[in-house]
Amino acid sequence: MHNLKIAIGGDHAGFSYKQQLLQTLQVAELKDFGxxxxxxxxxxxxxxxxxxxxxxxxxxxxxxxCGSANGVAITANKHQGIRAAIxxxxxxxxxxxxxxxxxxxxxxxxxxxxxxxxxxIEIFFTTEFEGGRHANRVxxxxx
Numbered sequence: 001m002h003n004l005k006i007a008i009g010g011d012h013a014g015f016s017y018k019q020q021l022l023q024t025l026q027v028a029e030l031k032d033f034g035x036x037x038x039x040x041x042x043x044x045x046x047x048x049x050x051x052x053x054x055x056x057x058x059x060x061x062x063x064x065x066c067g068s069a070n071g072v073a074i075t076a077n078k079h080q081g082i083r084a085a086i087x088x089x090x091x092x093x094x095x096x097x098x099x100x101x102x103x104x105x106x107x108x109x110x111x112x113x114x115x116x117x118x119x120x121i122e123i124f125f126t127t128e129f130e131g132g133r134h135a136n137r138v139x140x141x142x143x
Contacts, residue, residue: 001125002026007053007062009033009046010072010109014065017109017117021063024118027125031059047075054103055081061125062104065117069108076104080142088112093120097127099134 004027010018015038022032033049035041043066054062062084064072069086076084084104085096088111096102105124107117129135 001122003028004061004125005029005031005059006125007031007033007050007059008064009035009050009062010065010107011035011043011046011067012038012040013067014072014107014109017065017107017114018063020114021065021118021121025121029059043071044075047072048079051076051079051082051084051104055079060103063107063121064104065107065109067108067110069106073104073106076106083138083141087120087124089116090119090123093124094127097124098130099137101129101134101138 006027008018015035034046047064050062050064053059066072073084073086076082082104083100083102084106085102086106087093088108105121
């Protein structure tokens with residue numbers, strides 16, 4: 001996990017966890033795409049830059065955080081090269097990587113503890129894509 005380049009962002013409802021992750025994640029590079037306060041903002045303004053950074057290959061993975069994780073996931077998944085997964089437990093994080101080759105983890109701050117969010121992110125970043133029959137399915141996602 002230490003050699004990864006990670007893009008992170010979220011809206012006001014994800015600001016607290018984002019700030020904590022900026023202090024605790026130990027990766028090679030961690031770029032904060034905002035928001036930079038808890039003032040109300042529009043989540044697409046932060047989800048699109050994170051998704052673009054991962055889609056371009058500049059970053060290995062992304063983390064998006066908002067209240068439910070739905071808004072940021074929907075926005076990020078508009079990008080052709082993105083497979084953003086809402087994860088609220090460890091098993092979903094593992095499956096998102098193993099079966100879907102997800103490249104952005106979306107965290108619902110209002111519904112899980114920070115400790116669980118940390119565990120989900122660690123599992124997401126350390127779980128390999130299984131390929132095989134799952135690769136066939138993932139390859140059919142883009143239009």
